[in-house]
Amino acid sequence: MDFSVLPLILRSLMDPEARKVLKIGNEVKRFSDYLAWYIARKVMESVELDGVPLTEFNSRIRDPHLARALYELMETWGYVRVEDGVIKVVRRPPEKGPVMTAPSTLEVMPVFNRIMDTLPEAIKTGKKTFYWKDRESKLLFLRFLDNTGYNFVRQVFARWIGVPELGPEDWVVDVGSGMGLSAVILLKLGKAKVLAIDPDPDSLSIAEDYAKMAGVEGRLETAMGRGEELYEIVKDRAPLGRVKLVTMVSILHWVDSPEEVLKQAGMVVARSYGKVGLFQGVWERKMLPYMVVTWLLGSKMMPEPEDLKGWIRDAGLEVERYTKWPFDMYLLRARSQ
Numbered sequence: 255m256d257f258s259v260l261p262l263i264l265r266s267l268m269d270p271e272a273r274k275v276l277k278i279g280n281e282v283k284r285f286s287d288y289l290a291w292y293i294a295r296k297v298m299e300s301v302e303l304d305g306v307p308l309t310e311f312n313s314r315i316r317d318p319h320l321a322r323a324l325y326e327l328m329e330t331w332g333y334v335r336v337e338d339g340v341i342k343v344v345r346r347p348p349e350k351g352p353v354m355t356a357p358s359t360l361e362v363m364p365v366f367n368r369i370m371d372t373l374p375e376a377i378k379t380g381k382k383t384f385y386w387k388d389r390e391s392k393l394l395f396l397r398f399l400d401n402t403g404y405n406f407v408r409q410v411f412a413r414w415i416g417v418p419e420l421g422p423e424d425w426v427v428d429v430g431s432g433m434g435l436s437a438v439i440l441l442k443l444g445k446a447k448v449l450a451i452d453p454d455p456d457s458l459s460i461a462e463d464y465a466k467m468a469g470v471e472g473r474l475e476t477a478m479g480r481g482e483e484l485y486e487i488v489k490d491r492a493p494l495g496r497v498k499l500v501t502m503v504s505i506l507h508w509v510d511s512p513e514e515v516l517k518q519a520g521m522v523v524a525r526s527y528g529k530v531g532l533f534q535g536v537w538e539r540k541m542l543p544y545m546v547v548t549w550l551l552g553s554k555m556m557p558e559p560e561d562l563k564g565w566i567r568d569a570g571l572e573v574e575r576y577t578k579w580p581f582d583m584y585l586l587r588a589r590s591q
């Protein structure tokens with residue numbers, strides 16, 4: 255039993271929004287059981303496991319991070335264990351996986367299946383078939399990002415970090431904005447202007463189209479660039495004293511230097527006493543199936559919890575608020591001396 259969910263359960267008795275958060279959190283959990291089953295089948299199809307020393311299993315998988323994630327996943331879901339350094343298959347994933355019924359899950363299942371079908375190739379060669387930057391992978395990546403469940407969670411995040419309370423003179427800087435799914439929600443749920451920053455120009459042009467479709471393009475600015483150069487980019491495009499929030503939705507495992515990106519975010523909000531809203535999973539067992547899927551699309555693995563803590567501290571920031579339902583979200587502020 256995850257006791258951190260108890261306050262939410264209590265709130266959900268009175269509050270319909272909390273009920274929805276609880277529901278989507280449970281769907282995310284159920285879906286991870288399905289993904290773990292699918293991934294386990296792909297691993298068992300691709301590599302020998304029973305009676306194989308763990309070191310040998312690791313060496314058969316081209317990428318060491320993938321090897322570790324796959325072993326941990328198989329162990330967590332009770333398919334294998336290690337005895338004296340040798341893998342023992344405890345049970346094989348059944349022919350049929352967990353049955354999914356939630357519409358928000360059924361909607362993304364085919365996309366996730368297609369991505370997971372590329373796992374055997376990645377195991378063998380380290381190649382990521384649907385590498386997100388390739389033009390032909392863009393649509394798949396867009397479907398992966400733009401779906402009912404993820405968009406609902408983005409809305410919860412935007413409210414949780416206080417976007418609706420901002421005024422028309424305020425700015426939100428969305429780092430690693432990609433195709434603008436979070437940026438559009440930040441615009442729709444508030445009155446502030448949004449500066450969307452991403453190194454990928456194709457993604458930004460899709461973000462602009464998205465904002466137009468939603469009728470909120472008047473308050474959107476885009477800038478091409480990396481989070482590692484955030485301060486320089488923002489200072490030329492927005493009044494620093496008015497940047498009340500820097501948001502980052504699932505980007506720290508995509509950037510080159512997450513510690514630098516957090517440092518820069520801290521510098522940007524320092525002048526305005528603003529906050530950093532961070533939506534970020536870490537390397538933990540419940541995230542393993544999602545981590546493998548995003549890795550297949552081109553990200554790194556999610557950071558170790560201790561690394562994330564260290565980066566936040568080294569950026570001169572501290573956690574003002576944290577929740578793990580329906581997803582790990584942090585509101586960070588400048589550390590008090």
Ligand SMILES: C[S@@+](CC[C@H](N)C(=O)[O-])C[C@H]1O[C@@H](n2cnc3c(N)ncnc32)[C@H](O)[C@@H]1O
Nearest residue numbers: 430431432435436454480481503505508509510
């Ligand atoms: C999973 S997508 C996040 C999309 C977006 N935040 C959302 O909510 O849909 C990761 C994004 O990180 C961006 N990215 C990669 N390297 C980056 C860097 N060094 N600085 C900022 N963003 C980066 C990618 O271009 C990609 O759009």
